Amino acid sequence: MIALWMRGLIRYRGGRLLATAVGVSLSVALIAALGAFLTASKATMTTRAASSVAIDWQVEVQSGGDPASVLAATRAAPGVGAAEEVAFGRSTGFEATTGGSTQTTGPGVVLGLPAGYRAGFPGEIRTLTGGSDGVLLAQQTAANLHAAPGDSISIGRPGLTPVTVKVDGVIDLPQADSLFQKVGAPPQSQPSAPPDNVLLLPRQQFDQLLGPVTANDPEAVKTQIHVRRTAVLPPDPASAYTAVVGAAHNLEAALAGAGLVGDNLGAALDAARGDASYAQILFLFLGVPGAVLAALLTAALAGSGAIRRRREQALLRVRGLAAGQVTRLAALEAGLVGVGGGVLGLVIAAVVGRVAFGTASFGANGGAALLWFAIAFVVGLLVAAATVLIPAVRDLSMTTINQARQQIGRLRSPQWMRFGLDFILLVVSLLVFRASSNNNYSLVLAPEGVPTISVSYWAFFGPALLWVGGALLLWRLTSVALSRGRGALTSLVRPLTGTLATTTAASMSRQRRPLIRSVVLLALAVSFAVSTATFNATYKQQAEADALLTNGADVTVTESPGVVVGPEAGDRLAATPGVRKVEPIQHRFAYVGSDLQDLYGVRPASIAAATALQDAYFVGGTTQQLMGTLAKQPDAILVSDETVKDFQLAPGDLLRLRLQDSRTKAFREVAFHYAGVVKEFPTAPHDSFFVANADYVAKATGSNAVGAFLLDTGGGGQQAVAAAVRHQLGASAKVTDLTQSRSQIGSSLTSVDLAGLTRFELAFAVLIAAGAGGLVLALGLAERRRAFAIAAVLGAGRRQLRGLVLSEAIVVTIGGLAGGALLAWALTRMLVKVLTGVFDPPPSVIAVPWPYLSVTVAVAVAAILAGALLSAVGSTRPPVEELREL
Numbered sequence: 001m002i003a004l005w006m007r008g009l010i011r012y013r014g015g016r017l018l019a020t021a022v023g024v025s026l027s028v029a030l031i032a033a034l035g036a037f038l039t040a041s042k043a044t045m046t047t048r049a050a051s052s053v054a055i056d057w058q059v060e061v062q063s064g065g066d067p068a069s070v071l072a073a074t075r076a077a078p079g080v081g082a083a084e085e086v087a088f089g090r091s092t093g094f095e096a097t098t099g100g101s102t103q104t105t106g107p108g109v110v111l112g113l114p115a116g117y118r119a120g121f122p123g124e125i126r127t128l129t130g131g132s133d134g135v136l137l138a139q140q141t142a143a144n145l146h147a148a149p150g151d152s153i154s155i156g157r158p159g160l161t162p163v164t165v166k167v168d169g170v171i172d173l174p175q176a177d178s179l180f181q182k183v184g185a186p187p188q189s190q191p192s193a194p195p196d197n198v199l200l201l202p203r204q205q206f207d208q209l210l211g212p213v214t215a216n217d218p219e220a221v222k223t224q225i226h227v228r229r230t231a232v233l234p235p236d237p238a239s240a241y242t243a244v245v246g247a248a249h250n251l252e253a254a255l256a257g258a259g260l261v262g263d264n265l266g267a268a269l270d271a272a273r274g275d276a277s278y279a280q281i282l283f284l285f286l287g288v289p290g291a292v293l294a295a296l297l298t299a300a301l302a303g304s305g306a307i308r309r310r311r312e313q314a315l316l317r318v319r320g321l322a323a324g325q326v327t328r329l330a331a332l333e334a335g336l337v338g339v340g341g342g343v344l345g346l347v348i349a350a351v352v353g354r355v356a357f358g359t360a361s362f363g364a365n366g367g368a369a370l371l372w373f374a375i376a377f378v379v380g381l382l383v384a385a386a387t388v389l390i391p392a393v394r395d396l397s398m399t400t401i402n403q404a405r406q407q408i409g410r411l412r413s414p415q416w417m418r419f420g421l422d423f424i425l426l427v428v429s430l431l432v433f434r435a436s437s438n439n440n441y442s443l444v445l446a447p448e449g450v451p452t453i454s455v456s457y458w459a460f461f462g463p464a465l466l467w468v469g470g471a472l473l474l475w476r477l478t479s480v481a482l483s484r485g486r487g488a489l490t491s492l493v494r495p496l497t498g499t500l501a502t503t504t505a506a507s508m509s510r511q512r513r514p515l516i517r518s519v520v521l522l523a524l525a526v527s528f529a530v531s532t533a534t535f536n537a538t539y540k541q542q543a544e545a546d547a548l549l550t551n552g553a554d555v556t557v558t559e560s561p562g563v564v565v566g567p568e569a570g571d572r573l574a575a576t577p578g579v580r581k582v583e584p585i586q587h588r589f590a591y592v593g594s595d596l597q598d599l600y601g602v603r604p605a606s607i608a609a610a611t612a613l614q615d616a617y618f619v620g621g622t623t624q625q626l627m628g629t630l631a632k633q634p635d636a637i638l639v640s641d642e643t644v645k646d647f648q649l650a651p652g653d654l655l656r657l658r659l660q661d662s663r664t665k666a667f668r669e670v671a672f673h674y675a676g677v678v679k680e681f682p683t684a685p686h687d688s689f690f691v692a693n694a695d696y697v698a699k700a701t702g703s704n705a706v707g708a709f710l711l712d713t714g715g716g717g718q719q720a721v722a723a724a725v726r727h728q729l730g731a732s733a734k735v736t737d738l739t740q741s742r743s744q745i746g747s748s749l750t751s752v753d754l755a756g757l758t759r760f761e762l763a764f765a766v767l768i769a770a771g772a773g774g775l776v777l778a779l780g781l782a783e784r785r786r787a788f789a790i791a792a793v794l795g796a797g798r799r800q801l802r803g804l805v806l807s808e809a810i811v812v813t814i815g816g817l818a819g820g821a822l823l824a825w826a827l828t829r830m831l832v833k834v835l836t837g838v839f840d841p842p843p844s845v846i847a848v849p850w851p852y853l854s855v856t857v858a859v860a861v862a863a864i865l866a867g868a869l870l871s872a873v874g875s876t877r878p879p880v881e882e883l884r885e886l
Contacts (some may be wrong), residue, residue, distance in 0.1 A: 003190070017333070020388065021341035023298030023771065027291045028345025028380040030764055033352055033362065034287035035372030040363035042276045044233035049272035050233060050265060051242075054123035056176045057227035057248060058262035065258035067223040074259070077251045079231025082120035087203065088222045089210040094155030094197055096145035101146045108197030109180065110155060112206025120228055126202070128731050138198035142170045143560035143732045149683070155199065155209065159216035163209050165201070170731045173198065176883075177294030183224070183262035192596070196560075229265065229835035235365070237276045241269035278835075285459060285831060289467060290764060291379070293521075293528055297771050299387040300517050304339075330392035339383030342377040349373070396462040417476055425469030433462035437833045463830050470826065471520050474819040478519045481815075482512040491704070492810070496803030504804050508811065515808060519770035519815035522860065526820025528766030531827045531855045536762070537847035538832060542839040545612055551741035552682040553583070553710035554718045555609045557725060558734040564705045573709055576728065578721040580712045583610030585683065586694050587707025589659040591667065592643060600684060600692035600707075606631040610710045611682045616844030620651065620676030629675045634696040637672035640688045641679055649674045656688070662703035670700040683708055721830065762852060766859050772816070774863025809868035813861060 031535045037220035050056075059074055061067045067085055075083045089110040096103055118125055118132065128139055130149030137147060147153055149169050154162040173179060176194035201209065213220045231247070233240040247262045361369035416422070482489070486632075489505035497504045507517060557573060559565050570582035586601030604627040607613070619641070620626065621746050631638050637655060649655065653674045658667040698704035713721050722737035729735065826848035828846060836842050 009501055020301045020337045023301050024341025024380045024383050025345035026294035027383050028376045029348040030290045030341050032349035032373045032376035033167055036362040036364045036369045039368040041279050045272045045276050046237045046240045049268040053264045053268050054121055055226045056229045056265040058383050059259045061259055070259045071225050074225045079229050081230030082228040084117050084226050086224050086226050087206050090220045095154040098146045105144050105197045109195045110199045112201050112203040114203045126172045128170045134168030135165045136171045136200040137167050139172050139731050140560040141197045143563050147207050157213050158220050178264050184260040210425050237272040241273050293524055293768055294328035295383045300521055302387040304502050328331045330389050334384045338381040342380035346514050422469050422472035425465045429462050429465035459834050470823040474523050478516045478815050482509050493807035497800050500800045506806055518812045521815025523773040524821035525769040527823040530824030533849045534828045535831055535851045537842050537849040541847040542843050545742040549614045550738055551738050554713040555711035555722045555737045557709040570709050576719045576724050578713050580714050581610050583710040584706040585708050588594050588880040598689040600691050601697040602792040603694050609710045614844040616842055617680040626676045630693045634693045635672050636675035638678040638691040640674050641677050642688050658817050659701050766856050769860040770863035774867035805868050813864050
């Protein structure tokens with residue numbers, strides 16, 4: 001019996017089984033792909049966070065500790081691959097005589113490096129010019145002294161006479177902030193900037209020149225053990241962070257107070273674990289709805305044959321089969337759909353991984369990928385059981401044989417509609433959204449130094465309830481329109497059906513449930529496609545904005561603090577091939593009370609043309625308005641939000657800052673008026689700073705010295721322009737380009753390669769939209785072949801039959817696209833607001849990918865039209881032949 005039933009299913013219901021299996025495969029493929037990608041993304045974040053750190057640990061030898069013993073204990077610690085002893089010495093200043101003039105600097109730092117240091121820590125030192133060994137001068141110090149390889153400089157020693165050395169090379173210290181950190185101090189106690197003047201010496205030469213200083217000042221020389229770890233880290237950043245912090249604490253315990261560990265690797269993993277939590281959130285926000293939608297599509301495909309299935313079950317029961325036997329036959333159908341769809345889905349996921357990421361596992365290790373593939377396969381079986389087996393069992397237990405043989409049953413409103421469940425869900429969604437989007441809310445809470453991360457998953461209920469409630473509300477509205485709007489329906493379909501317009505409208509109203517299902521599924525598919533595409537486009541937009549904020553512009557030239565350059569120096573830079581515009585920015589320091597903050601002087605009329613300024617960066621006006629205020633009112637100033645709160649400022653308040661006068665070198669009071677809040681600004685720090693009119697600052701301080709030049713290259717050729725500017729300026733200034741800034745965001749979420757996954761998600765959304773529109777409609781129409789045949793017998797012409805089919809297609813298209821557009825608009829705004837923490841900086845404008853949305857709508861409409869035309873062709877078959885088969 002089972003074998004006979006299986007052959008019959010494959011022979012006579014093969015197309016429907018295949019369609020249902022395809023629906024299952026979409027769920028399986030999406031879960032497998034997103035799960036494997038999530039695992040690979042976390043591993044990528046861990047790897048990039050670890051590789052972004054040049055020195056994993058800085059173990060500072062404490063007063064009274066023996067450097068040799070600390071070095072030996074550190075090298076013996078588990079997971080340590082390299083450990084080198086580095087000396088830090090204080091200098092009273094450097095002096096150099098070049099070009100007939102003598103330049104001096106303020107206090108500086110001299111490092112003593114062992115012979116194998118650069119091989120063990122290759123990312124810490126970058127050679128700019130000259131040799132890579134010997135006496136090396138930091139770029140900024142070289143600019144301050146106007147020194148180059150071959151020049152001699154004098155090193156001031158505390159309590160001793162200066163000594164002279166010959167410079168062998170000029171270098172850059174890319175990670176100077178961590179190198180010169182105050183080991184063991186909390187973040188708020190760390191130096192605001194690394195030292196301006198740095199000199200590197202071979203360790204033996206350092207001991208000869210700076211060693212005697214300790215006799216007068218034991219604290220003038222400190223020793224650190226720099227460590228590179230080789231221990232294999234767990235792929236998850238949170239687990240890796242816990243492992244590294246635990247290892248650091250273990251080493252500190254073994255040193256028994258002789259050494260203190262500065263955990264640079266732990267700090268990098270600390271940031272990455274927050275990004276990993278956001279990646280997991282994105283998986284839930286963008287992946288789960290797609291899987292649910294695919295399951296709903298499967299249910300719709302299976303449900304389109306519900307009437308036929310009930311009739312077949314009734315026939316089997318009439319012929320003597322027990323309910324258990326009928327259930328086993330339904331389980332066989334569900335098994336065929338589940339296994340077939342599961343295998344197909346895994347193949348699709350593997351192919352997508354191979355095409356988009358070069359590996360079927362999406363970059364995850366084999367075990368993790370297999371686990372997600374297994375989970376996805378089980379989900380496919382559950383979807384098949386829920387959409388095929390459970391409805392069959394429910395029909396057996398709740399439907400009599402006579403009821404099952406009816407072609408048209410009595411339509412009753414679902415219970416949820418009578419109870420107003422859709423309105424309840426929408427109200428609760430708005431309440432959750434308001435609570436999860438206020439200013440003090442944080443979706444991911446990762447306190448620094450605390451191993452546990454708190455993720456507020458309840459915020460998911462806002463978008464989720466909006467999605468479900470919106471779908472139910474659309475079901476209600478479509479049901480009302482079809483049941484009570486027969487007059488409007490008649491007018492709508494009359495051009496297609498002629499004299500059968502009234503009959504067509506009555507048929508659509510009487511058998512409205514398949515139409516409602518198609519409308520709601522299409523709307524959900526469109527909303528998923530639009531919200532996912534818009535979110536991804538906004539995400540890319542803000543990732544680029546983050547890079548621009550970090551670098552300042554396409555190419556940025558940052559002058560050394562000891563170099564005085566005026567705005568006219570930008571003319572030489574403007575002559576560089578590929579440069580469209582050069583914008584100077586002043587960088588000063590100002591005291592507000594006792595707090596020292598950065599101050600940026602800008603040209604309000606032209607700053608926005610050289611870099612990206614979004615309205616979201618400001619409070620109290622748009623970019624254009626606030627820049628206009630700075631231009632019209634020269635003493636106006638934009639203040640960071642933190643400063644406004646700390647000093648309780650109100651718009652128009654007088655703000656007296658102390659700036660250094662270039663003529664007297666003393667700080668003098670300068671009056672400003674608070675005009676607005678600036679939250680983000682190119683090249684500025686994230687916490688506290690000011691933005692003011694450059695001309696006003698220059699007049700008040702007696703200097704128009706420029707801190708940086710922003711070079712606009714039109715969005716292309718950044719690396720070539722940066723190379724040309726470096727060749728032109730040499731070591732006198734620091735040159736960075738936008739591509740470097742993108743890589744500096746390397747350990748964060750924006751660095752993870754979402755391009756391949758995004759293409760898969762969006763292609764998946766298009767397939768769902770096409771299936772929800774065309775396939776479900778076509779199968780629903782196929783179930784009504786008997787009605788079409790009877791209409792033909794009663795005299796309906798071919799044109800009228802085609803019009804009857806196309807009328808339903810038009811209703812599905814209009815209702816689905818309109819409802820999907822409205823739901824997508826609301827869902828996108830809610831997603832962007834709730835996931836504000838993913839964006840850095842938050843967007844002021846949501847990016848809409850119109851080309852993709854056009855393709856999605858075109859594919860959905862084409863699928864609906866194709867399904868309708870195929871059904872229309874079938875409806876014109878000879879009615880006697882059609883009725884004989886049915």
